[in-house]
Amino acid sequence: MGLTSQTFLTVLTLIALAVSVLVLWLWPRAAGKGLLPLAARIGLLAVTQAGILAVLLVAANNTFGFYSTWNELLGRASSRQSLQPGPEGGERVRALTVKGQESVGLKGTREKAGQVDRVEIRGPVSGLSMDGYAYLPPQYFQKEHASEKFPVVVAITGQPGVSKNLITQLKIPQVASSAIMAKEIRPTIYLLVRPSVVADRDTNCTDVPGGPQALTFFGQDLPLAVSEQYRASDAVGSWGAVGNSTGGYCALKLAMTDPARYGAAAGLSADYFARQDGKTGDLYAGSKAYRNENDLTWRLEHMPPPPVSLLVSTSKTGEENYEPTLKFAAAAKPPARVTKLVRDEGGHNFQTWREEYPVVLRWLDKELAARK
Structure with a gap:
């Protein structure tokens, strides 16, 4: 008994x-x-x-x-212990699969100019997936750097958009390759993705209550996938993020919510809160508190400032986000730091962002290098 x-x-x-x-x-x-x-x-x-x-x-x-x-x-050993392994499962599906290489006109072999992989990412935590591209610097393939890990920059295009726009329109791999070959920036892995992880829905990199866990995908699944496949740095704050428009909101949000991984981020013509419309649906389940948490300016004004470096770009004419950008920057308190890239004129378009990206990539490299 x-x-x-x-x-x-x-x-x-x-x-x-x-x-x-x-x-x-x-x-x-x-x-x-x-x-x-x-x-x-x-x-x-x-x-x-x-x-x-x-x-x-x-x-x-x-x-x-x-x-x-x-x-x-009675003070006696109550039972014996034994480990009982579960049933043998099949081979675990990799979170990132390389589907081949993409020719983007780099000036040399992969040992000289680097390489662009076509990738597919499956999120084991969120259950979401997407395709994209990964640029690997030439040092990744050089014998003298065979054991080296590299910083990572996640580049996110706007919404609606496709990952390939980051290659064909903004030419990020081409710009990065030239800058690395000229020793203007350090060898870095660039992951090129879109912000939407659900077809025909703009999730704004938000964990939707009862819906797609988009922030979880970018914050947990994506780093896990990249680190599993590539020699990515795991040092604190060694990752960066950059994006334009909605992608800029996502990039800033990643750094502000996960400063232990993302030491710096840049938002080009970015929104600072997720606009709800017919394409987004209800992102916050009617919760004002949760909506505030996803408002980046509100976070700077009401929450402890994250230890990150942020860059925001805007134009004095031609952009609706000029005043919101100034308000966002003014709300920053140490240890958060916001740098403004302000143009006299410009627009919410690829031409403007194409001119900004070389400057922004050098800024990201400098900020991430300072965290070593």
């Missing part, structure tokens, strides 16, 4: 009741003067108290869990 079983407690309770009834029946017979009747009465009281105390102690042990077995109560 187990120490904590209900049956044991019930038996003790019945015994205590039976003893009490028996004591009441025997008490008159123990009446009288002399040592023998006195000893009998003391014995009856002791038996009654022992029965009641046993019930109380067992009930207290069942409630508070002091001992779970008789062996534990």
